[in-house]
Amino acid sequence: MKSLNDLDIFVRTAENGSLSATARALDLTPAATSAALKRLEAELGVQLFIRSTRSLRLTPPGELFLEQCRPALLALQQASQQLVSGEQALSGVLKLSAPSDLGRNLLLPWLNEFQDLHPEVDIRLQLSDRMANVYSDPVDAAFRYGKPPDSSLVALPLAPSNRRVLCASPAYIAKHGVPTTPHELSAHACLCFMLGDEIHDRWRFSFEGAPEITVRVKSVNVSNDGDAVRRWALLGKGIVYKAGFDVATDLLEGRLRTLCAEWTTEAVPLFLVVPSRRQLTPLVRHLRNFIAQRTAQLEQLAFKSWIQ
16 A cells, blocks of 8 residues: 555645645654655656745645546545455444534534444534643544644644635625625624634734734624524624634535635644544544545645635
8 A cells, every 4th residue: 555655644744745744644753754755756747845944835846746646546545445344343432522613614524424334333523612621521522613722743734725715695795795805894894703702803914925814803792602603604693714614515505705815824633633642542543544535535625625
């Protein structure tokens, strides 16, 4: 399976823009990661990356290969997983924590699929926008947006390129119009998330490499439940600034529309977090691979166009 692993390293490196980040995510040395890319380039007979001491970017052939490689790699990984699951049945209890919006609207159907493949697996799912403490709370793993500040935790990337999306319903747009830049948000009704006593009403953006700006918005409705904020947006109550995966299906199906799409929004990469590598049981690893495949599939449905 060396070639499959090399393809996985290539895709991750292209997404991360960093050899060292890919090495950390896969528990490899930077030298082993670099060797895999060189081996792949030698097999293909083309240069995939332009490397310097400070940067790493795809060549034109590399960009073309990445576009074709992603769906092929996903199919190969799924086939491999099905073979493994057929040879060795997984069983046990998975105790998981996830943000409310992500959990209800994406993870629940994905976890149902996972159980269909592995019927001997039971799931205990805690949905809360309060960040679970994987040391003290009764959870095996937690889904989190943003890399945890505690460097002792193991954060397995699920969607490293996920970003926030500024969006509103067609009904709101028809009634109030479209802001052409984030600076105009002060004239619009905005829907905000609250964690503890802190209202997240300062939204950050950048444009074509210019310094990042912070816009303080007018919060008409506020909730400590991310799904409630999303539901207000669907009802046309205002504009939201949500993690892309929280509103992915709403955008795909036209219930929400992206605003100021030419502006770069805040990065909110999705991780599966465990206290230590000892907690990376075969069951947790299989779950992580399964969810990573599902997030990749969602990105293939033009999700990239919403978060650039």
